[in-house]
Amino acid sequence: MKIFKQGAEGRLYLGEYNGEYCLVKERFIKQYRHPDLDSQISRQRIKAETKAISRCLNSGILVPRILHTDLNGRKIYMEYFGKAITAKEYIQRAVAEHEDKVAEELLKNIGAKIGTIIGKLHANNIIHGDLTTSNILINPKGNNFDFNVYDIVFIDFGLSHYNQGAEGKGVDLYVLERALLSTHSEQPNLFEHILEAYRKECGKDESTVVAKFEEVRARGRKRTMIG
Numbered sequence: 158m159k160i161f162k163q164g165a166e167g168r169l170y171l172g173e174y175n176g177e178y179c180l181v182k183e184r185f186i187k188q189y190r191h192p193d194l195d196s197q198i199s200r201q202r203i204k205a206e207t208k209a210i211s212r213c214l215n216s217g218i219l220v221p222r223i224l225h226t227d228l229n230g231r232k233i234y235m236e237y238f239g240k241a242i243t244a245k246e247y248i249q250r251a252v253a254e255h256e257d258k259v260a261e262e263l264l265k266n267i268g269a270k271i272g273t274i275i276g277k278l279h280a281n282n283i284i285h286g287d288l289t290t291s292n293i294l295i296n297p298k299g300n301n302f303d304f305n306v307y308d309i310v311f312i313d314f315g316l317s318h319y320n321q322g323a324e325g326k327g328v329d330l331y332v333l334e335r336a337l338l339s340t341h342s343e344q345p346n347l348f349e350h351i352l353e354a355y356r357k358e359c360g361k362d363e364s365t366v367v368a369k370f371e372e373v374r375a376r377g378r379k380r381t382m383i384g
């Protein structure tokens with residue numbers, strides 16, 4: 158068993174299900190939590206992830222297929238994108254490996270693509286819950302990595318939920334903006350590129366959601382100032 162990633166919440170490893178090579182995501186038991194509560198949270202996350210993934214697939218949004226869930230074993234077996242890198246890595250490499258103008262164009266394109274997908278998620282009332290560039294995969298279409306030819310795959314739906322209201326969507330955008338500000342502080346235009354494409358895609362509630370996002374952001378600023 159090859160451990161792929163070991164974090165505080167759980168571990169990822171490469172496994173097999175029904176003869177298919179896959180990624181297994183296992184959540185740890187938290188000793189500090191009451192066992193019943195811990196088991197409830199873990200089940201809730203796994204269910205949230207599988208539900209959101211099936212909603213995404215029905216809406217034509219690329220996500221890893223779920224091959225199997227094991228609620229008692231706290232495991233999800235999912236499709237593994239072996240050639241993919243995270244959007245975080247893509248953005249860092251795009252900037253490091255290209256001249257400014259080319260890099261700006263690549264960032265504009267990826268921002269537009271990401272914005273369109275988040276717009277689609279929200280048009281289908283899927284709130285991701287943890288939008289960061291580590292939770293977006295860039296999957297090359299060919300065998301060799303090409304900065305222009307790739308699919309975008311959203312992952313990590315454990316904190317997701319289904320909600321038609323503007324608040325959840327506004328918060329989703331705010332979480333992403335904060336993540337970009339801390340992870341990609343040298344690319345201040347990235348969020349604007351995302352928001353521009355988002356507005357075109359997210360449907361009839363577009364202006365209500367963006368107003369809500371601005372309200373959430375203003376609340377966040379106030380909190381930061383007060384400390």
Ligand SMILES: Nc1ncnc2c1ncn2[C@@H]1O[C@H](COP(=O)(O)OP(=O)(O)OP(=O)(O)O)[C@@H](O)[C@H]1O
Pocket residue numbers: 162164166167168169180221235236237238239241242243291292294312313315
């Ligand atoms: N289906 C997949 N195919 C390829 N790589 C993946 C896949 N799912 C996750 N990864 C990789 O593993 C990393 C962590 O995945 P994920 O965010 O789902 O796990 P997590 O335990 O919730 O992590 P964290 O708590 O840090 O968010 C991703 O950033 C990505 O690099």
